[in-house]
Amino acid sequence: MAQVPQTFLDALAVRTWCGLALEALGSAREEIDAINVYPVADGDTGTNLYLTVESAVAAVEAVFAAHEVDSRAPGKPALADAVRAMAHGALIGAQGNSGTILAQLLRGMTQILAADGERPHTDGDGLRLALRHAADAARQAVAHPVEGTVLSVAAAAADAAHAVEGDCGTVARAAYEGARAALAATPGQLAVLRRAGVVDAGGRGLVAVLGALVETFTGETPRPAAGAAGLTDTVCEPGRMEGGADDVGACAVATSVVEEDGPAFEVIYLLEAEDTAVARLRERLDALGDSLVVVGGDGLWNVHVHVDDAGAAVEAGVEAGRPYRIRITHFGVGDVHTARGERPPRPRVQRAVVAVVPGEGLAGLYGEAGATTVLARPGEPPASGELVEAVRRAHAREVVLLPNDAELRHTAAAAAEQARTEGIRVALIPTRSAVQGIAALAVHEPERRFDEDVVSMTSAAGATRYAEVCVAERQSWTMAGICQAGDVLGLIEGDVAVIGADVTAAAETVLDRMLQAGGELVTLVLGDDAPESIADHLEARVRETHLAVDTVVYRGGQGALLLIGVE
Numbered sequence: 001m002a003q004v005p006q007t008f009l010d011a012l013a014v015r016t017w018c019g020l021a022l023e024a025l026g027s028a029r030e031e032i033d034a035i036n037v038y039p040v041a042d043g044d045t046g047t048n049l050y051l052t053v054e055s056a057v058a059a060v061e062a063v064f065a066a067h068e069v070d071s072r073a074p075g076k077p078a079l080a081d082a083v084r085a086m087a088h089g090a091l092i093g094a095q096g097n098s099g100t101i102l103a104q105l106l107r108g109m110t111q112i113l114a115a116d117g118e119r120p121h122t123d124g125d126g127l128r129l130a131l132r133h134a135a136d137a138a139r140q141a142v143a144h145p146v147e148g149t150v151l152s153v154a155a156a157a158a159d160a161a162h163a164v165e166g167d168c169g170t171v172a173r174a175a176y177e178g179a180r181a182a183l184a185a186t187p188g189q190l191a192v193l194r195r196a197g198v199v200d201a202g203g204r205g206l207v208a209v210l211g212a213l214v215e216t217f218t219g220e221t222p223r224p225a226a227g228a229a230g231l232t233d234t235v236c237e238p239g240r241m242e243g244g245a246d247d248v249g250a251c252a253v254a255t256s257v258v259e260e261d262g263p264a265f266e267v268i269y270l271l272e273a274e275d276t277a278v279a280r281l282r283e284r285l286d287a288l289g290d291s292l293v294v295v296g297g298d299g300l301w302n303v304h305v306h307v308d309d310a311g312a313a314v315e316a317g318v319e320a321g322r323p324y325r326i327r328i329t330h331f332g333v334g335d336v337h338t339a340r341g342e343r344p345p346r347p348r349v350q351r352a353v354v355a356v357v358p359g360e361g362l363a364g365l366y367g368e369a370g371a372t373t374v375l376a377r378p379g380e381p382p383a384s385g386e387l388v389e390a391v392r393r394a395h396a397r398e399v400v401l402l403p404n405d406a407e408l409r410h411t412a413a414a415a416a417e418q419a420r421t422e423g424i425r426v427a428l429i430p431t432r433s434a435v436q437g438i439a440a441l442a443v444h445e446p447e448r449r450f451d452e453d454v455v456s457m458t459s460a461a462g463a464t465r466y467a468e469v470c471v472a473e474r475q476s477w478t479m480a481g482i483c484q485a486g487d488v489l490g491l492i493e494g495d496v497a498v499i500g501a502d503v504t505a506a507a508e509t510v511l512d513r514m515l516q517a518g519g520e521l522v523t524l525v526l527g528d529d530a531p532e533s534i535a536d537h538l539e540a541r542v543r544e545t546h547l548a549v550d551t552v553v554y555r556g557g558q559g560a561l562l563l564i565g566v567e
Contacts, residue, residue: 008168009113009122011082013216015064018057018086020212025050028208036201038149038192039097039291040262040306043395045201048096051389052103053209055093059085079122080114091302092270092325095389097291098202100268100304101138101150102209104295108137124171131175132158143282143292148189150202156182157210169217176210176222183207263289263306265367266329267313269360271301273321281320288312311364318360318557326360326375328367329393351446351453352396355437356382356404356412359557362434362525369441371402381408387415391424398425398450400457402440406432406494427454432494433466434556435523435565460567464523465514467492469507469562488561504534507562508541514566515546522549523565525556534562 025032025046032046063085067077087110090103109130113121121129135158139145160178161171186200187193193200214222273281278294278301285292289307296302303323307313310328317323330352353371357363363373372394374382391399399419403412409430416426427450431437440457448456472487478496483489490498490510497513500506511522522542524535535553542551556563 007217009126010079011064011077013168014079014082014086015060017213017216018053018060020215021209022050022053022057024208024212025053025205028204032201032204032208035196035198035204037196037198038190038200039146040266044096044393045098046205047392048099049102049202049205049209051095052090052093052099056086056089056106058093059089083110083113086110088300091296091300094295094302094304095268096266097293097304098150098205100293100295100302101142101202102206103302104138104141104293105134105154105206107295107297108134111137124165124167127168127171128161128164131161131171134158138295141293141295143286143294144290146190148186148193149200150206152186152189153179153182153200153203153206157206167217169214172210172213172217173222176207176214179203179207179210263291263308264330265308265310265313266291266304266306267310267326267367268302268304268328269314269317269323269326271296271303271317271321271323272299273301273317274299277320281316284316285313288316310367311361314360314364323360324375324377326363326373327390327393328363328371328373330367330370330372349394349396351398351400351450352394353400353402353441353444354387354390354394355402355441356387356408357437358404358434358560359525359527361555361557363557365554366437366441369444371441376405376408381405381411384411384414384418387412388418391415391419391426392422396424399427400440400444400454401426401428402431402437402461403428404431404434404437406430425450429454429458429461431461433464433468433563433565435466435525435563436461436464438523438525438554439464439565439567463567465493465517465519465566467497467510467514467564467566468560469503469510469564470560503531503561504537507534507538507564511538511541511564511566512545514564515542515549517566519546519549519566521565521567522551523563523567524551524553525560525563525565526553527556527561527563530561 029046029050032049033043036043036045060082063077063081087107090106094100094103112130112133113126115121135154138154139151142151145151157175157179161175164170164174183199183203186203190200211222214220282292282294285305288309289305291304291306293304294301303317305313314323314326355366355371356374356376357366358376363375366373372390374386374390376382401412401416403409412428416428419426429440431440440461443456443460445453468491470489472483472485472489474485476483478499480496480499483499488500488503488506489496490506492510492514498506498509524538526535539551542549
């Protein structure tokens with residue numbers, strides 16, 4: 001059904017724009033993924049932009065829904081409420097380098113559109129100011145801006161908008177045409193694009209978003225952007241672009257374009273921190289890797305960086321504030337380190353591991369072992385959609401899925417089934433604790449046949465008995481008796497076996513009981529609130545009572561006070 005064009009900026013215009021942008025990115029997602037060669041040829045820019053806008057749409061819809069049920073506020077939400085929701089939704093849902101930059105563009109627009117002042121920014125002049133501020137804010141968020149990227153496209157859109165007078169439709173159309181021309185010019189600005197015969201994927205996505213803005217205010221779908229016709233079987237000669245702007249990017253990528261080794265991991269997380277701490281964080285992450293983008297403000301930030309040491313990137317966030325929703329993606333062989341001419345960018349790796357982890361420290365540990373991680377936040381277990389998205393990010397033909405929680409078995413099974421419909425071979429290993437996942441990951445060998453690898457990982461996980469030490473949140477009846485809120489609980493294989501008052505004493509009792517059945521290796525995963533001396537105490541206990549048993553200790557971050565595994 002045709003959209004009714006909006007004549008000025010209000011909450012309904014924001015809602016319409018977000019919805020149309022999501023539709024446009026949905027239609028162009030596969031094409032944008034296919035031309036993604038910079039900064040990493042990981043073939044997911046279109047998907048990342050779509051997921052970012054999807055989160056923005058959900059936030060805006062939530063504002064409208066809340067307004068509809070509030071009898072004290074008849075009519076529609078205020079413009080400021082709608083744009084703040086849009087920006088916040090994009091910030092918390094931003095995926096990848098391109099999604100993070102788009103989130104900052106939307107935040108930059110919001111800072112103008114939601115600002116208090118004598119004159120509301122609801123007309124063409126307000127939109128022009130918002131586009132200029134958005135482009136400037138995005139450039140400032142990137143540690144080392146590069147021309148020929150989405151930053152160039154955003155700047156060109158703002159310049160073109162600034163050069164016209166008129167209503168929102170006139171300004172939006174000028175911004176779109178300026179962005180479209182800048183997109184066609186990106187191969188001349190960035191050699192990696194020129195060699196591949198494509199335009200910048202992030203810029204292509206921004207053009208789609210601005211096209212949706214034009215449709216919002218005019219009711220007309222603008223002419224196709226560069227590459228909008230989709231990829232064809234035609235292969236462009238490196239360095240040669242055929243046709244006009246409409247054909248730019250509509251060629252199959254002929255060569256891999258990354259000639260130098262790049263960092264092994266993409267690390268993304270939300271961060272609650274003060275501005276001064278974020279300034280120091282930028283410096284530290286800039287020294288660790290590249291593609292650094294830090295966006296946000298008012299105490300909430302989205303951090304994106306490519307590094308070789310994923311754990312160090314997470315630790316830097318812990319020092320700056322409270323990181324959460326941590327996502328660590330391992331760039332598979334062939335994604336970053338292929339030489340020019342060997343193969344197309346971002347071929348699927350043969351095999352990957354996707355794991356749910358209960359803390360930032362474990363996210364770093366699993367990430368360094370090559371796994372793609374999904375953080376299980378306290379009280380917020382991941383939905384099947386998050387697991388499916390992680391499987392997609394792993395970009396492999398075969399995926400081993402480790403839920404690491406008995407409560408997630410149905411969620412993980414649903415995600416595995418969905419991924420299989422997309423042609424991905426998925427094996428679900430029913431790990432019930434992160435320590436079982438560690439054991440499975442330790443024997444993982446991607447070079448083996450898939451079935452053999454799965455059997456070996458399943459066997460290692462099954463041979464690992466697991467326990468947890470935590471604090472009771474409320475009075476409850478357990479297998480060990482009635483506990484009160486604040487009691488220390490020791491759970492073995494999911495059942496409460498010990499109720500006590502001291503964390504270390506309870507942990508020692510649990511460990512002794514587990515080792516009564518034998519074992520060769522004890523794994524201890526410490527939570528942030530675990531006593532400082534507990535690891536040394538338990539290690540000494542194992543040495544004194546079980547001479548042939550080794551102990552390894554990891555910092556897990558948030559989650560249980562202590563996880564124990566015995567193999």
